[in-house]
Amino acid sequence: MTDQTSENFGRREFLSRAGKAGISIAAAGTVSYLLYDNKGPKTGIDTEELVTLPDFSIPYQQGQTISIVKGPDRVETLKKAIELLGGIERFVKPGEIVAIKPNVAFASPPMLGATANPELIAEVVKLCYSRGGAKKVVVTDNPINEPASCFTLSGIGKAASAAGAKVVFPKNHLFKHTTLAGGRLIKNWPIFFGPFEKVDKLIGIAPVKDHHRSGASMTMKNWYGLLGGRRNIFHQDINTIIAELAMMVKPTLVILDGTEVMMTNGPTGGSVSDLRRANTLIASTDCVAADSYGCGLLDLTVPDLPYLAKAEKAGAGTTNYESLKPIFATVG
Amino acid sequence: MKIVQVRRISQVFFFLMFVWFCIVSTVGDRLWQLRGWPVNWFLQLDPLVAIGTILTTHTLYRAILWALATVILTIIFGRFFCSWVCPFGSVHHFVGFWGNRKKSMPQKVQLNKYRKAQCIKYFVLIFFLVMSAFPSLAATLQTGLLDPIPLITRSFNLVLLPIVDRPVGLASVSERFYVGAWLTLAIFLTAVFLNLAIPRFYCRFICPLGALFAILGRFALWRIGKNQSECIDCKLCEQSCEGGCEPAGSIRISECVLCFNCREDCKEDIISYQRRASLAGEETSPDVSRRGFVLSLVSGILAVPAVRLSNKLGSNWVHKVIRPPGALSEEEFLKRCIKCGQCMRVCPTNVIQPGGIDGGLENLWTPTLNNRIGSSGCQYNCTACGQVCPTSAIRPITLAEKQGHGEFAEAGPIKIGTAFLDRNRCLPWAMDKPCIVCQENCPVSPKAIYTQEVFNTIRADALTVKKATNTTIETVEDNLPLDKFATGDYYCVAEDGERRKIAANTENSIETSPDERFEKIPAQGSKIEIQVRLQRPLIDIEKCIGCGVCEHECPVSGKKAVRVSAEGETRSDDRRLLLKS
Structure with missing residues (x-):
């Protein structure tokens, strides 16, 4: 209780209060000084800290860039195709971490062929571990449909885990912004970077599918899964974005599965009647070459897919796969 | 062990079980995912769900039969559910206890005294049941608005879990969103914080399920009461009374939630759980005035026709209200949906959202698809919502039925819009x-x-040919944007209509690819146009x-x-x- 009638007490009280008021004013002044901003808010988009996807490619080896194996059993054709390129040992060294990027875009069962085949994924994972001596294999994608459903329904989640791989789902913190040198569309754009940041090798695995907008979805289009953000707006210029993806991603190896080809109603499919057996599997270190051969399975030619020529022009690979002297084989 | 300790263990056990069921309601086969967990069990134990749907549909759907067990146990033992099982009751119990633990004994007695307003919950019950009682005229099941089990289910699943799980990611890979979750949270928190004013506020004044138990427990074979008529009237038994049922005097059986605190607190061992009626007298019937009864009855009778006057089930139906696949026709749907939110919780794409009153009053918190939220609309190969729906407001359809395959080929796929x-x-x-x-x-x-292919001339003046070969055209104009037409979507059309795909362009030249040669080289001075190839959906x-x-x-x-x-x-x-x- 303050005794207001006592002059002494009132003075002491006043001084104490004045001291506290002084400290409060000093604090308010300091905060104002430290936070003072005479420029106002910045306009435009903040440039995030940019990242660059590492180069996962391996040295060129003449005559061992692309192998094309015919056969009804994709696991057998896969084994053969990799063997013809020098075996998995050429691509994966002991102790390395390998990322596998299958096409897991849709929540659709394997029999419909809208996603990469789970047996194929399992086999590649096994090869990486058993023959390649990989330390760790990661299987990841940023699907269109709900990620957990995509990995479950496609069978890829279970197949990959059973083979010992780690399945990584897209989460916000795994996306980082990038700018592609020489690119027009990929500028300060979020990509699914996290899973690939600290890996040594990258293997892309994609089925051959009809795609109404771009003509075909194969190994190059498969990299669309690395794009984050509102990636759908790139459909306005689909050929350029696919070519830029081929410039941005330098994989160790790509596997194009044409065992069953989605001829119509792609890229979702939805019926087994959309599929046609082509019994072909392609392994290549050059995705442009792989896709240039693969488009034939859809009864298309290289000029039907302008992104192939664009990617070639940008130096991402060659559309003239014949010049690479593909190794042909048949299994079974 | 003391019986109140057993009660506490039971409360913690069932509360944790409830929380666990909320956590595991994610589609998947991991231990912490749906697999076979009976995530609807609390909803199925709820006799208000059972009686509500029996009134509206004259059927008792599948596992809601569990409610029979609750009913039988209540008839025998009284309102055990409130203080031993109900997860919402346990929250109130704990908050009410914690928030008032430092009060003096007389203050506590004051807090826990019986209040006349405790009859409101009976009016709530009557109101809701009357609304659902005349299915041949118009019936709507609105018990879910205040039924404590659906209320706490949606509060946990649609608000608390998404907030807590956001940094963890156990219940969902992607962030979850629920429209209007703030209202659910506001109601939940209001109910919880009211315990600070009066313990178990919700249970005593509002809970229609509690009211139902009170009626069912009238003839309970065992009940709390005094085993002698004389006592020292110390009122200790009323200091922690959860139900506000006046155990010190003539106990109100209908308000007693069987917390056993009175038995614990009585130093003279006068209060016991016994077969005979309390020797100090007891009130078995709810204290409901005739006026209140008539008022709630009349309001309930008028409510449905009043709501239906907006004709939301007729020509004024709300086209934005898209129901999940397998949902019954709107009228039948409203007779079954208890607004528990299980379908919204389980939906892997997060597209099922709590409805708002813009779809009509009855639409509140019912499942409504919002394609702007979630990962990808209603997933084609998914029937999770119908499998989890406890009342079959959304039928448990198969994929074949949803997609119109096999025996459903003739009926065709289920269209939701x-x-x-x-x-x-x-x-x-x-x-x-x-x-x-x-x-x-x-x-x-x-x-x-599907698409329709068209070639549209772009907005630009026609260009004039300066010089041309089969694959290149040099133009008089020199203001073309560099490589703008090189995307594979643009074409060059000569005067005679020959159209060729552009491969590259500079400010004053256009190049086609070698396989797109002009058969007839455009003449010098002739006009060319640029067209874009469009696939129009x-x-x-x-x-x-x-x-x-x-x-x-x-x-x-x-x-x-x-x-x-x-x-x-x-x-x-x-x-x-x-x-x-």
Whole structure:
């Protein structure tokens, strides 16, 4: 209780209060000084800290860039195709971490062929571990449909885990912004970077599918899964974005599965009647070459897919796969 | 062990079980996912769910039979559920206890005294049950608004879990969103914080389930009471009384929630759980005035016709209310939906959202699809919502039924709505820009979205040929944007109509690829035009199932250029759009 009638007490009280008021004013002044901003808010988009996807490619080896194996059993054709390129040992060294990027875009069962085949994924994972001596294999994608459903329904989640791989789902913190040198569309754009940041090798695995907008979805289009953000707006210029993806991603190896080809109603499919057996599997270190051969399975030619020529022009690979002297084989 | 300790263990056990069921309601086969966990068990134990749906449908759906166990136990033992099982009751119990633990004994006695207003919960119960009691006229099941089990289920699943799980990611890979979750949280928190004013406020004054138990427990074989008529009237038994049932005097059996605190607190061991009636007298019937009874009865009778005056079930139906696949026709749906939110919780894509009152009062918190939220519309290969729905407001359909395969081929797929294309907003239609993301994502085969190829001359003056070969044209004009037409979507058209795809361009030249040679070299001085090749999307209404993935993926992200509305949904024949073939 303050005794207001006592002059002494009132003075002491006043001084104490004045001291506290002084400290409060000093604090308010300091905060104002430290936070003072005479420029106002910045306009435009903040440039995030940019990242660059590492180069996962391996040295060129003449005559061992692309192998094309015919056969009804994709696991057998896969084994053969990799063997013809020098075996998995050429691509994966002991102790390395390998990322596998299958096409897991849709929540659709394997029999419909809208996603990469789970047996194929399992086999590649096994090869990486058993023959390649990989330390760790990661299987990841940023699907269109709900990620957990995509990995479950496609069978890829279970197949990959059973083979010992780690399945990584897209989460916000795994996306980082990038700018592609020489690119027009990929500028300060979020990509699914996290899973690939600290890996040594990258293997892309994609089925051959009809795609109404771009003509075909194969190994190059498969990299669309690395794009984050509102990636759908790139459909306005689909050929350029696919070519830029081929410039941005330098994989160790790509596997194009044409065992069953989605001829119509792609890229979702939805019926087994959309599929046609082509019994072909392609392994290549050059995705442009792989896709240039693969488009034939859809009864298309290289000029039907302008992104192939664009990617070639940008130096991402060659559309003239014949010049690479593909190794042909048949299994079974 | 003391009986109150057993009660506490029971409360903690059932509360943790409830929370566990909330956590595991994610589609998947891991231990912490849905697998076979009976995540609806608390809802099925709830006799208000049972009686409500019995009144509206005259049936008792599957595992809601569990409620019979609750009913039998209540008839024998009294309101055990409130203090031994109910997870919402346990929350109130704990908060009420914690918030008032430092009060003095007389203050506590004051807090826990009986109040006349405790009869409100009976009016709430009567009101809701009357609303559902005349299915042949008009009936709606609205018990879920205040029924404590659906209330706490949706509060945990749609508000608390998404907030807590956001940094963890155990219950969902992607972030979850629920429209209007703030209202659910506000109601939940209000109910919880009211315990600070009066313990178990919700249970004593509002809870319609508690009211139902009070009526069922009238003839309980065992009940709390005094084993002698004389006592020292110390009132200790009323200091922690959870029900506010006056155990010190003539105990009100209908208000007693069997917390056993009075028995624990009585130093003279006068209070016991016994077969005979309390020797100090007891009130078995709820204290409901005739006036209140009539008022709630009349309000309940008038409520449904009053709500239905807005004709939301007739010609004024709300096209934005898109129900999940397998949902019953709206009238039947409203007779079963208890607004528990299980379908919204389990939906892997997060597209099922709590409805708002813009879809009519009865629509509040019922499952409504919002294609702007979630990952990809209603997933084609998914029937999770119907499998989890405890009352079959959404039927447990198979994939074959949903997609119209096998024995359902003749009936065709289940349509939940129809996609409408807004040609004034669609990029290829309105702005001459290629796109067709909607077509790409359409999951049915053959696709419901198909395209029409057109070549449109771009907005620019015609160009004049200065010099040309089979594959290059040099123009007089020198203001072409560099490589703008090199995307593979642009074509060069000569005066005679010959059209060739452009491979590259500079400011004053256009190049076609070698395989796109002009057969007739454009003459010097002739005009050429540049055209863009567009694939314009069109919707095949016979094929569209209304899944909404097109709307979700449409890059026109504000007001989408393709939007689903409920016209054509197969669940109600009177919302049909087309003639039957």
